[in-house]
Amino acid sequence: MRDAVRRLVLGGLLGKLLGLLREVLLAAAYGTGAPATATRVAQTATLVPVDLFTADVLTAGFLPMHRELLRTDPRRAAVLFQSLRRTLWVLGLALTAVSLVLAGPVVGVLAPGLDPSTATTAAQFLQVMALGVPSYLQYALLSYLEMSHGGFRLSSVRATVQNTGLIASLGLAWALQTPVLVATGFAAAYLGLHAWGHRTVRRRGILPAARFHVEPGVGRALRRALWVRLRPLLLLPVVLQASVVVERVVASLLGDQVVAAVDYARFVATTGVNLLAVPLGLAGLAVLSGLDTAAARERLGALLPGLLLVVAPLSVVLTVGAAPVVSVLYARGAFDAGAVTTSAAVLAGFGVGFWAQSVAYVLVKALNAANRNRMAALALVGGLAVTLVLNVALHRVLGPVTLGLAGSAGAVVTTIVAARALGVGGTLARWVAGCLPVAGAAVLAARWAGGGAGGWAGLLALAGAVLAVWGAAALVLPSWRRVVVGIVRSGGEQGPGQGAQFPAA
Structure with missing residues (x-):
């Protein structure tokens, strides 16, 4: 697990750095204008149907089942792979054809509040991006x-x-003053990744033959x-993609600028999740599935305090310092x-629940690893339903911040349900309760230190204040000190006296 986490963390770190560069360049070139908005809408229109049909099939279905079959019957594992491969080819080609023919109506449903010229641009972007869908699925x-x-x-690359690919296409689009070229980056990247990935697994000798003898049935x-x-997961992808669609609809009703602002804010809010929780969760699919219930509970109970002590102060920084971060x-x-103000409002809402997004991801993947997919689906559906309802109910009252707060509220609900199901609800509740007063003190210190300053000066001042409060608490509180010392002594691999593994932060 340690090697898996490190590889995914390093790959994710490089990817996130390039993602940051992509977002910075997109912001500088187009701000929250029509090309940026069209990019966001087209990406959603491209990936919503793909994820609707395939996300849980691969993570919660194919991966654990194929891994089990490799140990017991490799020939059946090969049959499973080839059958799913053919299915994904058919699905990918069908989705591409639909996007090419019905791009305009799809954009109209997904973002009904867009200006007509922006909607036309988004439809053009969708038609180009759709060309990469079959390769996206195969890769x-x-x-x-x-x-x-x-x-x-x-996975790491x-x-x-x-x-x-997106950065290269963005540069080409800006140089030639042809915004639609931005959309070519997605398709080109996955065409290349598909070819390289196929060659890689074949050279490693793990790509099953296309045809071989197997018993009938x-x-x-x-x-x-x-x-x-x-x-048990059938309801999950429907609710998930419905939540994504509703978010886009609500954002478009609040204004074209808000559609782009949401993704600028989301990129910042999800960076920590991708760098910490996602590697741990994916590696856990392969490791926690081999543990019994008591051992898995012990492992998770030892992981949660360290994870919280890392993500909770980041949550405070993102909430209080949203404007200087943006x-x-x-x-x-x-x-x-105007773009700064709108994006910062959304980011502040996401920041409130940043800690819950990270914890929820790990807990849901632990449920998947234990083959408790029904409970994993229940936890996610509950959170997504809350997100969807709050977006619809509050956007006219609260404005853009609703899009972030709704996501945070949903993440909290998912975390609570998953933690109780895994038997670590008590541990999580105690540590969250312990973090709350420290977080409150950190908020006050950050507001005082920031003093309304913007840019690097304000950001460094408030982040330093938050870390100072958090560091002081880690020194004063014995339980915090034991967690921190245990992580430091083991170089991030072992928890304090628990034998638990934790990714280096």
């Missing part, structure tokens, strides 16, 4: 095939190559077994004061 399957064999190279039995695994990252070129 995802190859990544999970490699992960099932204990490799993480394809995915974000890096994708962002490199094996494929049907495997599809039935996969269906049994996925049946200003430092994006305020240049076409990204004007």
Whole structure:
């Protein structure tokens, strides 16, 4: 698990750095104007149907099932892979055809509040991005095939190559003054990744042959077994993608500028989740599945305090320092004061629940690893339903901040349900309660230290104040001190006297 986490963390870090560069360049070139808004809408229109049909099939279905079959019957594992591969080819080509023909109506449903010229641009972007959908699906399957064999190279480079393609296309679009070229980066990146991924798994000898002899009925039995695994999750992708669509609809009703601002803010808010929680959660799929209930509970109970002590202060910084964070990252070129204000409002809302987003991801993946997919789905559906309802109910009252607060509230609900199901609800509640007064003190210190200053000066001042309060608490509180000392002594791998593994922060 340690090696898996490190590889995914390093790959995610490079990908996030390139992602940051991508966002900064997009902000400087187009701000929250029509090309940036069209990019966001087209990305959502491209990925919503893909994730609707495939996200849980690969993570909660194919990966654990294929890994089990590799140990017991490798030939059946090969049949499972080839069957799913053919299905994804058909699905990818069908989705591409639909996007090419019905791009305009799709954008109209997804973002009804857009200005007509912006909607036309978004439809053009969608048609270009859709060309990469079949390769996107195939590369995802190859990544999970490699992960099932204990490799993480394809997963770790995915974000890096994708962002490199987007940066290159953005530069080309800006140089030629042709915004639609921005959309070519997605398709080109996945066409290249698909070809490279196929060659990589074939050279490693883990790509099953396209044709081989197998007993009659094996494929049907495997599809039935996969269906049994996925049946509890049927509601989840529907609610998830409905939440994504509702968010886009609400943002478009609040104004074209808000559509782009949401993703600028979300990029910042999800960076910590991608760098900390996602690697731990994915590696946990392969490791926690081998533990019994008591051992898994002990492992998670030891992980949660350290994870909270890392993400909670970041949550405070993102909430209180949303404006200077956005200003430092994006305020240049076409990204004007209005864009800063709108994006900062959304980011502050996300910051409130940043800690919960990180914890929820790890806990849900732990449920998947234990084959408790029904409970994982219940936790996620509950959170997503809260997000959806709050977005619809409050956006006219609170404005753009609603989009962040609704996501935070949903993450808290998911965290509570998953923690109780895993038997670590008490541990989590005690540590969250212990963090609350320290977080309150950190908020007061940050507001005093920031003094209304913007840019780097304000950001460094308030972040320093938050870390000072958090560091003082870690020195004074014995339970905090034991967690920190345990992590430091083991170089981030072992928890304090628990034998728990934790990714280096």
